[in-house]
Amino acid sequence: MALAPELAGRLRRNADGLVCAVAQQRGTGEVLMVAWMNDEALDLTLTTRRATYFSRSRGRLWVKGETSGHTQHVHEVRLDCDGDTVLLVVDQTGPACHTGTRTCFDDGLVG
Amino acid sequence: MALAPELAGRLRRNADGLVCAVAQQRGTGEVLMVAWMNDEALDLTLTTRRATYFSRSRGRLWVKGETSGHTQHVHEVRLDCDGDTVLLVVDQTGPACHTGTRTCFDDGLVG
Numbered sequence: 001m002a003l004a005p006e007l008a009g010r011l012r013r014n015a016d017g018l019v020c021a022v023a024q025q026r027g028t029g030e031v032l033m034v035a036w037m038n039d040e041a042l043d044l045t046l047t048t049r050r051a052t053y054f055s056r057s058r059g060r061l062w063v064k065g066e067t068s069g070h071t072q073h074v075h076e077v078r079l080d081c082d083g084d085t086v087l088l089v090v091d092q093t094g095p096a097c098h099t100g101t102r103t104c105f106d107d108g109l110v111g
Numbered sequence: 112m113a114l115a116p117e118l119a120g121r122l123r124r125n126a127d128g129l130v131c132a133v134a135q136q137r138g139t140g141e142v143l144m145v146a147w148m149n150d151e152a153l154d155l156t157l158t159t160r161r162a163t164y165f166s167r168s169r170g171r172l173w174v175k176g177e178t179s180g181h182t183q184h185v186h187e188v189r190l191d192c193d194g195d196t197v198l199l200v201v202d203q204t205g206p207a208c209h210t211g212t213r214t215c216f217d218d219g220l221v222g
Contacts (some may be wrong), residue, residue, distance in 0.1 A: 016215065022133055028140065029139065030140065031135055031198050033191070034133060034196040044151075046222040074222075078216040078217075080145065081218070085145040087142050087219075100165065104191040104193075105190070105192075106188035108189040109188075111117055111155040
């Protein structure tokens with residue numbers, strides 16, 4: 001399985017071959033988290049509709065919720081104007097953050 | 112002017128000294144754009160409340176709307192759980208995208 005050539009040609013990957021991915025809750029608009037995708041992660045996300053990222057720390061694909069059960073069902077994927085970021089509109093099961101909060105930004109007010 | 116040491120110590124910058132920044136419209140929750148910030152951009156954003164980014168292509172600070180007038184007034188800044196991304200809750204004047212669309216994702220539906 002590979003990413004459609006038309007889409008692959010529009011991606012502007014960073015030096016590690018990744019694009020940025022923002023996950024947003026459908027309906028509420030909450031920004032849940034930001035992670036990274038390589039081509040395979042994006043292809044799997046589009047075909048399985050389960051958000052799949054590339055873990056930079058572990059150096060491997062990571063299906064969101066594969067251990068926690070806190071999966072993301074993907075309704076929409078949008079690529080931004082310069083091709084280096086995707087926006088996922090998802091239904092989040094449980095907390096999105098590994099700390100147990102709904103989003104990864106809940107405890108982070110700095111200004 | 113410099114970033115408060117407590118905040119500076121929480122940032123996990125990439126190899127270029129940058130953190131990812133997601134701008135979201137207050138109220139509607141629209142994800143408007145994703146850009147990058149160095150410490151100075153974050154400090155200016157917090158102190159002036161005008162969203163200020165670091166342009167990777169131009170290699171300099173960039174006050175959003177400095178030429179277009181399409182500024183972002185910043186209501187909240189939140190740092191994520193691992194310190195490498197900030198979420199800005201803003202009031203966007205005019206279109207956020209240089210292409211003239213409201214957000215940088217409007218024309219990018221890929222799945």
